[in-house]
Amino acid sequence: MTEIFWLIPFIPAISTFVLVVFGRNLPKKYVSYQACLAVFASFIISVISFIGLLKTPHEHYPIVKNLFSWISSGNFDVSLSLQFDPLTAVMAMVVSGVGFIIHVYSVGYMAKDNGYTRYFTYLNLFTFAMLILVMASNLVLMFVGWEGVGLCSYLLIGFWYEKHSAANAGKKAFIVNRIGDAAFLLGIFFIFIHIGSGEFTAINEAISGGAITQGLATLIAILLFIGAIGKSAQIPLYVWLPDAMEGPTPVSALIHAATMVTAGVYMVARMNLLYAFSGTAALLVGVVGAVTAIFAATMALTQNDIKRVLAYSTISQIGYMFIACGVGAYAAGMFHLFTHAFFKSLLFLAAGSVMHALSGELNMQKMGGLRKYLPITYPTFLIGAIAIAGVPFFSGFFSKDAILTQAFAQRQYFIWALGITCAVLTAFYMFRIIFLTFYGKERLDPEVKKHIHESPRVMTIPLMILAFFSIVAGYIGLPVVIGEKLNWFRTFLKPVIPEAHEAHISMGMEWLLILISVAVAFIGIYIAYIFYIRSPQIPHNLVTRFPFVYKLLFNKYYVDEFYNAAFVNSTVKGSEIIYDHFDLKVIDGAVNGTATTTGFLGKILSYFQSGLIKDYAIVFLIGAILFLAYLLF
Amino acid sequence: MGIFIFFILAILCVGSVLGMIISKNQAHNALFLILAFASLGGLFGLLDAPFIAVVQIIIYAGAIMVLFLFVIMMVNVREGIPPEKKKWTLYLSLGLAVVLVIELIFAFKGAFSLTGGAMEKSGPTDLGRVLFTEYLYPFEITSVLIIAALVGAIVLIKRRKEEE
Amino acid sequence: MIPISYFLVLSILLFILGVAAFFIKRDLITMFMAVEVMLSAANLAFIALAKAANSIDGQIIVFFIITVAAAEATVGLAIILLVFRHKKSIKSEDIKLMKG
Numbered sequence: 001m002t003e004i005f006w007l008i009p010f011i012p013a014i015s016t017f018v019l020v021v022f023g024r025n026l027p028k029k030y031v032s033y034q035a036c037l038a039v040f041a042s043f044i045i046s047v048i049s050f051i052g053l054l055k056t057p058h059e060h061y062p063i064v065k066n067l068f069s070w071i072s073s074g075n076f077d078v079s080l081s082l083q084f085d086p087l088t089a090v091m092a093m094v095v096s097g098v099g100f101i102i103h104v105y106s107v108g109y110m111a112k113d114n115g116y117t118r119y120f121t122y123l124n125l126f127t128f129a130m131l132i133l134v135m136a137s138n139l140v141l142m143f144v145g146w147e148g149v150g151l152c153s154y155l156l157i158g159f160w161y162e163k164h165s166a167a168n169a170g171k172k173a174f175i176v177n178r179i180g181d182a183a184f185l186l187g188i189f190f191i192f193i194h195i196g197s198g199e200f201t202a203i204n205e206a207i208s209g210g211a212i213t214q215g216l217a218t219l220i221a222i223l224l225f226i227g228a229i230g231k232s233a234q235i236p237l238y239v240w241l242p243d244a245m246e247g248p249t250p251v252s253a254l255i256h257a258a259t260m261v262t263a264g265v266y267m268v269a270r271m272n273l274l275y276a277f278s279g280t281a282a283l284l285v286g287v288v289g290a291v292t293a294i295f296a297a298t299m300a301l302t303q304n305d306i307k308r309v310l311a312y313s314t315i316s317q318i319g320y321m322f323i324a325c326g327v328g329a330y331a332a333g334m335f336h337l338f339t340h341a342f343f344k345s346l347l348f349l350a351a352g353s354v355m356h357a358l359s360g361e362l363n364m365q366k367m368g369g370l371r372k373y374l375p376i377t378y379p380t381f382l383i384g385a386i387a388i389a390g391v392p393f394f395s396g397f398f399s400k401d402a403i404l405t406q407a408f409a410q411r412q413y414f415i416w417a418l419g420i421t422c423a424v425l426t427a428f429y430m431f432r433i434i435f436l437t438f439y440g441k442e443r444l445d446p447e448v449k450k451h452i453h454e455s456p457r458v459m460t461i462p463l464m465i466l467a468f469f470s471i472v473a474g475y476i477g478l479p480v481v482i483g484e485k486l487n488w489f490r491t492f493l494k495p496v497i498p499e500a501h502e503a504h505i506s507m508g509m510e511w512l513l514i515l516i517s518v519a520v521a522f523i524g525i526y527i528a529y530i531f532y533i534r535s536p537q538i539p540h541n542l543v544t545r546f547p548f549v550y551k552l553l554f555n556k557y558y559v560d561e562f563y564n565a566a567f568v569n570s571t572v573k574g575s576e577i578i579y580d581h582f583d584l585k586v587i588d589g590a591v592n593g594t595a596t597t598t599g600f601l602g603k604i605l606s607y608f609q610s611g612l613i614k615d616y617a618i619v620f621l622i623g624a625i626l627f628l629a630y631l632l633f
Numbered sequence: 634m635g636i637f638i639f640f641i642l643a644i645l646c647v648g649s650v651l652g653m654i655i656s657k658n659q660a661h662n663a664l665f666l667i668l669a670f671a672s673l674g675g676l677f678g679l680l681d682a683p684f685i686a687v688v689q690i691i692i693y694a695g696a697i698m699v700l701f702l703f704v705i706m707m708v709n710v711r712e713g714i715p716p717e718k719k720k721w722t723l724y725l726s727l728g729l730a731v732v733l734v735i736e737l738i739f740a741f742k743g744a745f746s747l748t749g750g751a752m753e754k755s756g757p758t759d760l761g762r763v764l765f766t767e768y769l770y771p772f773e774i775t776s777v778l779i780i781a782a783l784v785g786a787i788v789l790i791k792r793r794k795e796e797e
Numbered sequence: 798m799i800p801i802s803y804f805l806v807l808s809i810l811l812f813i814l815g816v817a818a819f820f821i822k823r824d825l826i827t828m829f830m831a832v833e834v835m836l837s838a839a840n841l842a843f844i845a846l847a848k849a850a851n852s853i854d855g856q857i858i859v860f861f862i863i864t865v866a867a868a869e870a871t872v873g874l875a876i877i878l879l880v881f882r883h884k885k886s887i888k889s890e891d892i893k894l895m896k897g
Contacts, residue, residue: 176748611896613828613889614722614820621729621816644808650814650834654821662827666834667839673837676807679799680844685856686817689840692863697833697870702799704874705826708881715813728821730813737809744846745802758855760860768857776863 111340126152132557180230187223221281228264248354286326293319329406395474427524
């Protein structure tokens, strides 16, 4: 049953091709059906392959299908080959499944947009690239997918390209990503030099066989991780993600919550042998993840734009995933990736539904008391918020708990403490959104209030589906305290992520940690309740009492301004200088000069064309003489 | 005796060409040329090429030059052509002609020493035999060429009704 | 016997006279006649060398040259007539349409 797995990326690819070539002439309804069904077909095949995978004995992992030998030059061989193993199965099902749901949602959200077909073309292209990324069996093909999703991110963020802010955001995303990608490429180069092949199976063999030193492993791991920092928006390359909210909301849900930004986590999990081998790199991953988690959470506290809060929240949650990888709990990181895909995309789509209801209003200060107007959006949003806050029995709880427990078990107490603090903040800012948006006094614009309406079914049904999964998705990874054998997710990933480095702690300790996580979540929710429902003057008081702190947080620690001053302005200035002196004068000069010279030569030669027969005859004569001379002498 | 005839014919030929150059009247030029062709025919005869000699006279002097005369009659330029302004192209071309002479002499250097015996077979029969065996292909092509020229000339010269 | 060299010299002389005539004369018809002179000079050379080489091929070639010259004269004169109809002049300087 697994033989067809290689079709998974190609169905969206064919759909993209059809849309690119014929899209202009196709009716909107057809485009919607084709785009959504293509992703759905991928999903079905993923599920079928997954079932087939379950039946295959572990020794056959990963199942590889070599499609095409791409580069073959001396010792350097790269082939287009796809593989299927548990890790890929998880990612493929998430990408195609959540992708399908978001495609359906987009049918409603983008219904009135002029660029409808273009949108679905890009979305399908993204799905294709992402699937290539997760199904590649070697680093180079993965990098192709990596770049592909970066491109689609640029295209989709700047979808409404007439808006300056959107176009700039797209550029920013691509450029910041590029910085990470440069390091990623260096990592790939080192791997080729020392291991000779980019195939994951070969790399893993080399590492377990001791073919590379720890120092080299650390270097490669760090370089690859820098790429992940760019792609997954960690410190210091996170600045593009908040700006990326300029794109349509379903794009934010798919790309910047569920799939693309998690590619970095996937990459680390895929290369887990490498990171485990080099302790330093793993530590770096964990520290960066932890610092980013806290840092982003603090910035989420003061933002007024719903999507921005969610963007910082994403950065923060991915920090959690990297914490997990850093302490060796790669499976826990993947588990959080899995649950996060559901509740974060749910949150984004629900926010989009709120915006749709309010004719595009994003500012929470202009909302309030919406729960009676949005009977479906409100509960689903609430479910998403509860899940992300880590309340028990919802999916977020199980995955967060798994991470924090492992962090503690590995004795990384500092990281654990940061994680717990971040959990408080997460609960707080999520419920701040809930209370500001759906409860309290209505601060709506009267114009907006006149048109308020719940979203159409094509948008609310995806919300409900995602809400359902946000609740139940956690149950496939129950913590050890409840049942040793019940962490089905962990067991499933064992062939790819060996259990070597995971530590164990006593039952009592684990229950204590669970209790702390739960307590922390409720503390956060309660504080938000006090701040925004009971005594809404508290936030205002705090702002006036600590204006400096508030300004710092509200302006995102002035990081963007710093980057602009330090890097961006000098680069722009430098390129302007080069443009004036080199591009205009030398290159244009050369091209124009060639044209002028040709014209000049032509003018000279035209003197010979007098039109008179005798002149031409003279030329004949000269030619004949010369020819004769050549023959004779 | 042969040399004597040769010199007479040669002087006649060169003389008529010179006359063609000097005379300004086109009809006179044509007549001079006919004389030149006739003497050339004689020279061909001296060279043991009787058939070609006759062909020369019939076709060149008889047909082509008559064609020229017809055209001269149709063009019918009454006023004479004023003398040429001496342009530098004239001198250049004459100089080049001198260069050409020298080159040609060089080219023919090797052949100057040749003397030929009398040719055994040069009559029409022999010519025909070779023409229709070895040179059959060019022969047929030439016939097509003649038809093409004929048709071409007629098409070119036909007045279209609207043109007048 | 007449040495071949005499004929060859005569041929060269006629050819040069033809070239000179072409450049000296100004009216198209006479220029065309000069071309015929050049062709005949070549014919003479061919026949002379045919005799020298004792091969009849030279005469065959001359046969073809004469034929082609006839065809060419036909078409050329037709063109000259057309030019005259158009420009009402047969001076070669007046035909300058291909200038530039």
